[in-house]
Amino acid sequence: MSFMTSRAMRPSPTLAPDLQLGEPMTDTMHAEFVTLLDTLAHASDETWVGAFDAWVAHTKQHFAQEETWLEEMNFAPRHCHASQHRHVLSVAAEVRRQVADEGRFDTGRQLVGELREWFAWHVKSMDAFMVVALREHGIAKADNADQVV
Ligand SMILES: [Fe+2]
Numbered sequence: 001m002s003f004m005t006s007r008a009m010r011p012s013p014t015l016a017p018d019l020q021l022g023e024p025m026t027d028t029m030h031a032e033f034v035t036l037l038d039t040l041a042h043a044s045d046e047t048w049v050g051a052f053d054a055w056v057a058h059t060k061q062h063f064a065q066e067e068t069w070l071e072e073m074n075f076a077p078r079h080c081h082a083s084q085h086r087h088v089l090s091v092a093a094e095v096r097r098q099v100a101d102e103g104r105f106d107t108g109r110q111l112v113g114e115l116r117e118w119f120a121w122h123v124k125s126m127d128a129f130m131v132v133a134l135r136e137h138g139i140a141k142a143d144n145a146d147q148v149v
């Protein structure tokens, strides 16, 4: 449809241009990741764990979608990519425990800053390689906003 042909007409409001990979489903998941992380960054002590759990729930789905694609493509570096996902979720689980059980909000808030740095690096390396492969396999197309996979 003509209204869907220009990706520039529907930019992500929360995803910095240098983090946009041009694959609509990936960019949408990444925009949500940033939005939920922003919510977490502004959460009070009372709302922090709930905001963290919302970020974790989304991130598990986001990572699972990427890992499904990587398996479908039998993508060679898929184990390295997936291990980075697992490492982040493992650290997140431990930090959540420290916050919830020990009130270590300082550790929780430090993690948010580190997640921003990790995310930028991961998107520009692992996820960027993945998107190139998705296009090569015809799984995702740059100008198909609503029908990926
Ligand atoms: Fe990603």
Ligand SMILES: [Fe+2]
Residues within 6 Å of the ligand: 063, 066, 081, 085, 122, 126, 127
């Ligand atoms: Fe990833």
